[in-house]
Amino acid sequence: MSGEKVKVAIVGSTGYGGVELIRFLLGHPNVEIVSVISASSAGVPITDGFPHLSEIVTQNLDGVNPAEIAEKADVVFTATPSGVSTRLVPQLLEVGLKVIDLSGDFRIKDGATYEAWYKHEAPESKLLEQAVYGLSEIYGDDVHGKDLISNPGCYSTATLLGLIPALNAGWIDPSSIIIDAKSGVSGAGRGTSLTSHYAEINENFKAYKVNKHQHIPEIEQVLSNINGEPVTVTFTTHLVPMTRGIMSTMYAGMKEAHTDEEFVKLYRQYYEGRSFVRVRGAGKWPATKEVFCSNYCDIGFAVDERTGRVTIISVIDNVVKGAAGQAIQNLNLMMGWDETTGLKLSPVYP
Ligand SMILES: NC(=O)C1=CN([C@@H]2O[C@H](COP(=O)(O)OP(=O)(O)OC[C@H]3O[C@@H](n4cnc5c(N)ncnc54)[C@H](OP(=O)(O)O)[C@@H]3O)[C@@H](O)[C@H]2O)C=CC1
Ligand SMILES: CC(=O)N[C@@H](CCC(=O)OP(=O)(O)O)C(=O)O
Numbered sequence: 001m002s003g004e005k006v007k008v009a010i011v012g013s014t015g016y017g018g019v020e021l022i023r024f025l026l027g028h029p030n031v032e033i034v035s036v037i038s039a040s041s042a043g044v045p046i047t048d049g050f051p052h053l054s055e056i057v058t059q060n061l062d063g064v065n066p067a068e069i070a071e072k073a074d075v076v077f078t079a080t081p082s083g084v085s086t087r088l089v090p091q092l093l094e095v096g097l098k099v100i101d102l103s104g105d106f107r108i109k110d111g112a113t114y115e116a117w118y119k120h121e122a123p124e125s126k127l128l129e130q131a132v133y134g135l136s137e138i139y140g141d142d143v144h145g146k147d148l149i150s151n152p153g154c155y156s157t158a159t160l161l162g163l164i165p166a167l168n169a170g171w172i173d174p175s176s177i178i179i180d181a182k183s184g185v186s187g188a189g190r191g192t193s194l195t196s197h198y199a200e201i202n203e204n205f206k207a208y209k210v211n212k213h214q215h216i217p218e219i220e221q222v223l224s225n226i227n228g229e230p231v232t233v234t235f236t237t238h239l240v241p242m243t244r245g246i247m248s249t250m251y252a253g254m255k256e257a258h259t260d261e262e263f264v265k266l267y268r269q270y271y272e273g274r275s276f277v278r279v280r281g282a283g284k285w286p287a288t289k290e291v292f293c294s295n296y297c298d299i300g301f302a303v304d305e306r307t308g309r310v311t312i313i314s315v316i317d318n319v320v321k322g323a324a325g326q327a328i329q330n331l332n333l334m335m336g337w338d339e340t341t342g343l344k345l346s347p348v349y350p
Contacts, residue, residue: 020319025342045058046059046060082118105150107221134333143330143333154183158315160219161277172310180248184244208239276340296316300313
């Protein structure tokens with residue numbers, strides 16, 4: 001790129017993913033936010049709903065009009081609910097925009113599988129083929145120069161980054177994988193619901209969508225590609241009374257005995273040069289607070305010689321590496337910039 005900044009627009013800028021995109025993009029040296037967009041609040045200042053952005057974002061919210069977006073922007077992030085992107089993204093591509101979609105709509109390559117899990121009509125198969133699945137550390141090379149990037153799911157990101165090196169090396173039995181995942185409440189978005197309001201979630205801890213979560217086909221699609229044969233997983237999600245953070249705890253049988261130190265070495269080699277994956281030393285397990293508000297994914301291991309299984313623990317911030325941060329990482333990869341541009345912020349602690 002020349003010295004000129006890339007102009008970006010954000011549809012769904014009033015949601016948690018959208019507002020986090022704004023926070024990071026404001027500090028991105030190669031980018032200018034030219035439009036913050038809302039379907040329901042066009043014409044009003046974004047600061048009406050988000051006073052924390054006062055004096056920082058002075059624009060009014062724009063409406064969802066693909067032709068108007070194309071007049072202003074080069075790239076658009078769609079931080080919109082699943083089902084919305086299916087209809088909107090083709091219109092945005094049609095007017096010449098590059099799109100990075102944060103929803104689940106373009107992640108599943110088989111339309112019938114998408115419809116079975118998401119209960120929405122799938123996008124047309126041509127676009128499903130065109131969309132590049134933007135799990136940055138694994139498929140980053142495919143993102144460069146592409147027009148449509150499908151940002152991975154939050155649980156899928158933590159889980160896949162935790163499993164892929166061991167599966168790829170043939171160290172774990174693909175038929176034995178069990179995933180026990182927990183998320184903070186912001187993962188459900190800004191809208192209120194009975195399951196996520198304060199009295200229901202405070203001092204509570206509950207499983208939900210057991211064996212029915214929409215990230216199961218996404219995780220299985222990628223693991224099957226890596227494995228070369230179909231992989232199915234047992235996947236249970238839980239809601240934790242905290243705002244941000246995902247911990248994915250994964251259990252798998254080892255094909256041959258390996259030590260914690262060998263796992264650490266394997267993973268450090270696999271992720272060499274990828275700044276946002278931090279592999280903990282033997283006997284050190286990550287906590288969600290250690291990646292809070294950052295784009296890091298931290299991974300630790302515990303081999304159990306007694307059972308022949310390994311436990312892999314992976315943590316991310318769902319709103320950052322699980323959504324807005326990885327979307328910006330994909331923008332960087334799309335544009336051929338260093339993938340860390342605008343993203344190298346330390347986690348917030350405590
Ligand atoms: N929260 C998270 O941790 C993660 C979220 N995701 C995915 O990212 C997407 C955004 O999530 P999140 O920000 O949490 O969701 P929110 O519910 O917080 O925000 C979604 C936004 O989409 C906008 N919207 C709703 N309907 C339409 C429409 N018809 N046209 C245009 N915009 C619309 C709404 O704003 P308005 O009415 O003002 O337009 C709303 O602010 C979702 O698909 C979600 O599944 C993925 C990974 C993690
Ligand atoms: C805590 C919580 O409710 N999390 C959401 C994650 C939503 C999400 O990321 O949705 P898509 O990736 O499918 O778009 C859930 O479990 O459905």
